Amino acid sequence: MTRSGSSQPRLFDPRTDPMACEHREERETSFCLLHRCYTSCGQSKYGEPPLCAFEEPDNSEEACRRRLEWIKENG
Numbered sequence: 001m002t003r004s005g006s007s008q009p010r011l012f013d014p015r016t017d018p019m020a021c022e023h024r025e026e027r028e029t030s031f032c033l034l035h036r037c038y039t040s041c042g043q044s045k046y047g048e049p050p051l052c053a054f055e056e057p058d059n060s061e062e063a064c065r066r067r068l069e070w071i072k073e074n075g
Contacts, residue, residue: 018042020048046070 018024018041023034030042032053039053049072051057 004032018052021052 017056018030020050021041022031024041025031025037025040027032027038030039030053031037032039032041035054041053042050044050046067048057048067
């Protein structure tokens, strides 16, 4: 399954939108065809948009502060 239509999978671009990722397959949960494992890439965490499970999250002070505030408000 690829966006380009070729049979060779492409490596994902930095900051991949997991909901449009060519390697994501929905089973009981998200499954990464590239890394051959179940992931949580289709789920929002702490108010942040979904992120590829193999990309580093934004851990800047601002992002951490924003997530902590979301946790305080949403439990």
